Amino acid sequence: MVGSSKTGSTEQIAGLGLLVKxxxxxxxxxxxxxxxxxxxxxxxxxxxxxxxxxxxxEQPAIQTFTLVEDKRA
Structure with a gap:
C-alpha cells in the first residue's frame, strides 16, 4: 500500500521507492x-x-478479500 491514486506521490524519500528503483x-x-x-x-x-x-x-459472508486484481484479469 503506497501513495495516492490521484497524484501517484508517496510521502517517503527512501523505503519502497528505493526498493523499486x-x-x-x-x-x-x-x-x-x-x-x-x-x-x-x-x-x-x-x-x-x-x-x-x-x-x-452488516455481517461479511467472507473474511478474505482480494484488493489487487490478478495479473491475468
Whole structure:
C-alpha cells in the first residue's frame, strides 16, 4: 500500500521507492523482479475506501478479500 491514486506521490524519500528503483536496476536480484514481474500495490485512498466498505457490512459472508486484481484479469 503506497501513495495516492490521484497524484501517484508517496510521502517517503527512501523505503519502497528505493526498493523499486534497486529492483529495476537489477541491484537486488534476490527480490523477484524483471520485465515480466508485477508488484501488486494498492493506493492508500483505495485501501481506506475498502476499509469503510467492510465496516459498513452488516455481517461479511467472507473474511478474505482480494484488493489487487490478478495479473491475468
Amino acid at each position: 534497486s529492483m529495476r536496476r537489477g541491484l537486488m536480484p534476490v527480490i523477484p523482479g524483471g520485465k515480466g514481474y508485477r508488484l501488486p500495490l494498492i493506493s492508500n485512498d483505495m485501501f481506506a475506501k475498502f476499509i469503510v466498505q467492510v465496516f459498513r457490512m
